Amino acid sequence: MQTKDVTKVTRCRICGASGLKKFLSLGPLPTPNGYLTTNQLKQHEPEYPLDIGRCKKCGLVQLTQIVRPDIMFTNYKYIPSASKTMVKHFDEMASEIINEFRLTKKELVIDIGSNDGTLLKSFKKRGMRVLGIDPAENLAKIATKEGVPTIPEFFTSKLAKKVVKKYGKAKVVTGTNVVAHIANLVDLFKGVELLLANDGVFVAEFPYLVDLLDNVEFDTIYQEHLSYFSIKPLIYLMKRSGLHISDVRKQDVHGGSIRVFVKKGSAKKMADSVKGFLALEESKNIYKDKTYKEFADSVEEKKNQLSNLLRILKKSNYKIVGYGASARGNILLNYFGITNKTLDYIVDSTPYKQGLFTPGHHISIVSESKILKDMPDYVLLLAWNFKDEILKKQNAYRIKGGKFILIVPDVEII
Numbered sequence: 001m002q003t004k005d006v007t008k009v010t011r012c013r014i015c016g017a018s019g020l021k022k023f024l025s026l027g028p029l030p031t032p033n034g035y036l037t038t039n040q041l042k043q044h045e046p047e048y049p050l051d052i053g054r055c056k057k058c059g060l061v062q063l064t065q066i067v068r069p070d071i072m073f074t075n076y077k078y079i080p081s082a083s084k085t086m087v088k089h090f091d092e093m094a095s096e097i098i099n100e101f102r103l104t105k106k107e108l109v110i111d112i113g114s115n116d117g118t119l120l121k122s123f124k125k126r127g128m129r130v131l132g133i134d135p136a137e138n139l140a141k142i143a144t145k146e147g148v149p150t151i152p153e154f155f156t157s158k159l160a161k162k163v164v165k166k167y168g169k170a171k172v173v174t175g176t177n178v179v180a181h182i183a184n185l186v187d188l189f190k191g192v193e194l195l196l197a198n199d200g201v202f203v204a205e206f207p208y209l210v211d212l213l214d215n216v217e218f219d220t221i222y223q224e225h226l227s228y229f230s231i232k233p234l235i236y237l238m239k240r241s242g243l244h245i246s247d248v249r250k251q252d253v254h255g256g257s258i259r260v261f262v263k264k265g266s267a268k269k270m271a272d273s274v275k276g277f278l279a280l281e282e283s284k285n286i287y288k289d290k291t292y293k294e295f296a297d298s299v300e301e302k303k304n305q306l307s308n309l310l311r312i313l314k315k316s317n318y319k320i321v322g323y324g325a326s327a328r329g330n331i332l333l334n335y336f337g338i339t340n341k342t343l344d345y346i347v348d349s350t351p352y353k354q355g356l357f358t359p360g361h362h363i364s365i366v367s368e369s370k371i372l373k374d375m376p377d378y379v380l381l382l383a384w385n386f387k388d389e390i391l392k393k394q395n396a397y398r399i400k401g402g403k404f405i406l407i408v409p410d411v412e413i414i
């Protein structure tokens with residue numbers, strides 16, 4: 001029997017406390033990676049709640065209703081390799097980990113949520129043995145074909161046991177932009193503990209709550225992201241899991257992320273970097289209610305600013321298009337009510353997305369080369385997390401007089 005499409009979260013997924021305090025509701029909205037083919041446009045498009053709250057006990061910010069994972073993840077259109085920035089970022093990450101942890105050739109590296117194998121390819125080319133785990137069957141197939149063996153399943157502690165039996169323990173386990181996708185965090189870290197060799201390290205990366213709040217990156221909130229991490233609740237989770245955080249480092253991808261290093265056992269003493277992040281979190285008041293009230297107000301302010309600007313531009317008959325049919329872009333367009341009456345189309349570098357339509361407002365997705373051919377008056381930068389790469393790529397458009405509308409941190413025309 002199929003379980004329900006949506007489950008209400010009654011207890012915090014880290015500490016188990018009840019009474020999550022909701023501070024923002026963006027839904028109901030379609031899932032942000034639910035791109036549609038022409039044939040699907042006439043079919044009913046399901047919408048799902050998007051409510052976010054905070055646990056008063058451990059501080060974890062989390063969705064208070066969650067969508068069944070197979071609805072969102074088994075046929076996945078997002079790939080990091082559509083962005084040069086991410087390919088470079090993951091290549092540097094692999095190189096740094098190999099050097100820092102002195103990995104020798106043939107050492108096993110396992111990536112949870114390995115997507116199309118971008119990160120593991122960087123380990124493989126440096127001589128490591130690699131194994132990917134990802135429930136996106138379409139992507140697991142491609143990665144395996146390209147030399148990154150990938151198990152097309154959701155990661156659980158049960159799967160971890162099978163993996164260890166077949167492949168042995170891993171010196172390095174990675175998980176980039178995936179921990180937030182997993183509902184059962186206790187089981188995830190139980191699985192990580194099983195996979196890791198005694199001197200092994202788990203390296204996780206995800207957007208950092210402090211940046212999300214500081215820059216009003218509300219469009220990072222979507223049904224796939226069940227948790228929005230800061231260090232304090234993670235420490236709580238690590239203690240529960242017989243692990244500890246050995247280091248935390250800031251990363252500038254995806255609007256501000258952190259890379260967290262996790263090792264087995266308890267910490268003899270708290271690392272300075274961990275102390276530093278805890279102090280930052282306190283100084284930013286991220287464990288106080290008022291911060292979330294202000295954040296919700298800022299989202300409405302941004303909505304008004306951008307809607308007003310687009311209305312004025314459309315009144316003057318300017319042609320406006322979008323850049324980056326990203327999940328976050330879909331949340332912003334659907335929540336702000338920006339439709340295909342405002343944006344003629346959206347360009348995107350992902351081959352799997354071109355020819356499809358965005359969930360919700362059904363805006364057509366085309367290749368990036370259309371911008372220079374078409375010379376629209378304005379381009380709304382939906383993939384603001386790749387601003388530098390995109391502005392560089394579209395330099396010719398800008399030289400010819402084309403303008404970009406920025407959304408983050410502020411609404412601005414450049």
Ligand code: TMP
Pocket residue numbers: 078082083084085323324325326327328347348349350353368383385386389390393
């Ligand atoms: P993300 O915010 O979920 O990472 O998605 C970013 C989207 O932007 C993804 O669909 C790829 C697209 N993109 C472009 O179209 N051109 C680019 O140059 C870059 C870097 C990304």
Ligand code: ZN
Pocket residue numbers: 012013014015016017055056057058059060
């Ligand atoms: Zn909690």
